[in-house]
Every structure is written in C-alpha cells, then in structure tokens.
Amino acid sequence: MTPTMPGSLASFRARVLAAVRRIPRGRVATYGDIAELVGAPGAARAVGNVMRGCSDPSVPCHRVIAAAGALGGFGGYLDRKRQLLRAEGLEVTPTRIRGFAEVRWPVQPRTAGGGKATRRRPAPV
DNA sequence: ATCCTGACGCGCC
DNA sequence: AGGCGCGCCAGGA
Numbered sequence: 001m002t003p004t005m006p007g008s009l010a011s012f013r014a015r016v017l018a019a020v021r022r023i024p025r026g027r028v029a030t031y032g033d034i035a036e037l038v039g040a041p042g043a044a045r046a047v048g049n050v051m052r053g054c055s056d057p058s059v060p061c062h063r064v065i066a067a068a069g070a071l072g073g074f075g076g077y078l079d080r081k082r083q084l085l086r087a088e089g090l091e092v093t094p095t096r097i098r099g100f101a102e103v104r105w106p107v108q109p110r111t112a113g114g115g116k117a118t119r120r121r122p123a124p125v
Numbered sequence: 126a127t128c129c130t131g132a133c134g135c136g137c138c
Numbered sequence: 139a140g141g142c143g144c145g146c147c148a149g150g151a
Binding site: 032075 | 132
C-alpha cells in the first residue's frame with residue numbers, strides 16, 4: 001500500500017467505530033478505554049463525540065460507557081441505553097453498571113490457565 | 126490558522 | 139454519595 005498509510009490515517013472516528021464494534025455482547029468499555037485502544041489515550045471526550053454521530057446500527061454504541069461504570073450519555077435517551085444494556089444481561093443501577101469491572105472490556109479472562117485468579121461470581125448483590 | 130463544541134475523566138467541595 | 143469545575147483531545151465552522 002501507500003508508503004504513508006499508517007492506520008492512523010483512518011479517521012479517528014473510523015478507528016473508534018471499529019473498536020466499539022469489537023465489544024462483545026454483554027460487555028462494556030469506557031470512552032477512555034476506546035480512546036486508548038485507538039491510540040489516543042486521553043481522548044475520551046473525542047471518542048464521545050464520535051459516538052454522538054454513531055448512527056450505524058452495526059456499532060453497539062450503547063456498550064460504551066463512562067469511567068467507573070457510569071452510564072455516560074446517550075443522546076437524550078439514556079433510559080434507552082440502560083434498557084439495551086440490561087437486555088444484554090448487565091445489571092444496571094439508575095446511575096451505573098453493576099459489577100463494572102467484571103463486564104469491562106477488553107479484559108483478560110486469564111487464559112483458562114491456573115483457574116482461580118478472579119472469582120467469576122463476585123457475589124450477587 | 127483560530128475558536129468553540131462535546132455521549133469524557135478526575136480531583137475537590 | 140452526589141455535584142461542580144478544570145483539563146484533554148479530535149473535529150468542524
């Protein structure tokens with residue numbers, strides 16, 4: 001390909017959408033995480049701007065939340081976001097995702113090695 | 126090239 | 139716990 005075609009050329013937006021698309025169902029990622037994934041640590045805000053124009057149904061923009069498991073935003077339909085997340089089996093409190101660390105992505109599910117590194121069941125409620 | 130906006134992040138009150 | 143303000147970053151006018 002062209003000598004100058006580092007992935008960086010792909011619009012920040014394109015990279016973000018690609019990353020978001022990789023978020024598995026039932027999992028969530030923060031704007032900051034996405035930013036870092038696309039090689040723009042600290043650009044969480046910019047990521048949010050991208051999501052804002054995310055009209056692509058193939059992009060699970062609802063899986064992108066704010067830091068600490070906060071819901072973040074979703075246009076004027078935050079309720080919609082909670083609904084979608086719940087539909088994926090996530091526990092969502094009125095203000096945040098429950099067990100955020102457990103459903104956060106990307107996360108290394110300890111390649112089924114030793115076994116007990118992280119309790120898959122942190123305890124209900 | 127400059128200014129302003131924003132689905133953020135984090136510290137502080 | 140919850141709410142407020144400042145700082146950061148990329149895009150658009």
